[in-house]
Amino acid sequence: MRDVAKKAGVSLSTVSLVINNGEHVSDDVRSRVEWAMDALHYVPNELARNLSKNRTNTVGVILPTLRHPFFATLFASLQTALEERGMLALPCSTSDMKRGEEEYVDMLRRRMMDGIIMGAHTSHSADYWTSIGHPVVAFDRYLGMGVPTVGSDHEQGSRLVCDLLIRTGARHVVNLGGPRSQFHDLADLLASGADAEYLSTSYHSLSSYLVFRSMLPQAGVRWSFMESGEVDDFDSYARAAHDVFDRYPDADAIVCADITAALCVEEARSRGLRVPEDVQIVAYDGTYVTRLSGGGLTSICQDFDAIARLLTRRLMQLVEGPSAGEVDDAGADRVPMTLRIGSTTR
Incomplete structure (x- = not known):
């Protein structure tokens, strides 16, 4: 820094001000200091700067x-x-x-x-x-x-999905999601009257689960939940996409995360089912994966x-x-x- 100050013809404190983007430094002085730093190949020691702060x-x-x-x-x-x-x-x-x-x-x-x-x-x-x-x-x-x-407003997003499925005449909706052992939000859950088996974790998107669990049956739509495995178990996504059609052959709507939704589209077509005419598939997240699965896929998108x-x-x-x-x-x-x-x- 002393070498830079000498070459630029300024004080050591002025060099420090320029390096730290300080105020009250004219454009001319800043340019001279930056020129001197470049000429001397001077690189500020970020570790030292951060330690001082x-x-x-x-x-x-x-x-x-x-x-x-x-x-x-x-x-x-x-x-x-x-x-x-x-x-x-x-x-x-x-x-x-x-x-x-x-x-x-x-x-x-x-x-x-x-x-x-x-x-x-x-x-x-x-x-x-x-x-x-x-x-x-x-x-x-x-x-x-x-x-x-x-986080995202999962309650609002889930209501958008439920409104769509009710409006389009869905009769049996299946949610594919992570292990229910990850669901808990004690105060909200107890107030909602949820089952005791779901009172053991910290996953806020539980509000989405609760919306589907209440809103669809109230509209006369059958609703089921099926676990699709841990978030890092990619093999479980493919198994779930296959098994959901065997376990719930009458399901005409499936809501699940993007990867599973894309696999469900592939599985449905392999079984001769049209998407969305025979089965609606809603991808929950709206990442780039939903753009790769072909037409017919509806997405609820997080910003x-x-x-x-x-x-x-x-x-x-x-x-x-x-x-x-x-x-x-x-x-x-x-x-x-x-x-x-x-x-x-x-």
Whole structure:
């Protein structure tokens, strides 16, 4: 830095201001300093800069697997949103790397990261997450009082799907989804009168399950739920897409995640069934996979960019503190979903 200051004919503090994008530096002085840095091949030591600020500018993003198109798409949006705030997204894939979230939480406690966005299933209690004492924001799940959560409005999205299926005359709708052992949201569940067997986890999209469970039967539509396996068990998707037609031969509508929906389209056509004339198939997520399955597929779409921006804003409020602006109360942000029928979005 002293060499740069000497070559540019400015003080050492001026060089520091330019490097740190400080104010009160004229364009002429900034240009001279940047010219000197380029001429001397000077690269600021980011590690030293961050240590002086007690920051790493790194955020751990904990997801089940990056092989899944949903989480790959979400992570891509998060990378962009975090980069706009000067942050680097560190992918922490609990399934692909065979590690639990404890390792990444330990990194946060040792200040190797500035915060965590938690988007994987966890068996830890709320006390574990609220006792960390460092910035944590949850994606699509409830981790405990005081931990902000951001996700899609699954209740609103599911109502869009139910309205469509009721309006189009569906008689038997089958939901394919992850293990029901992952469902829990104690206060909401108890208030809804849900069965006790579903009171054991933190998965917020349970609200979607509850909408289908109540709304369709009230309209006289038979409704069934079938587990399609863990999110990282890709073989189970194919088995579920095959088995659902054998187990429920009278089903005229199937709602499931994008990969399973695409496989259901293939399975239906192999059985001589027309989509959507004989069986409606609704893909729940709206990733690029739905564009590859051919015509006839309806999608309920999550807004990945909006989710990523909200997750980033919530986390940065915790990382930067009140000086970054008014900090929202910890709570839940819900992003509206849209229904896409072919090329038409509603």
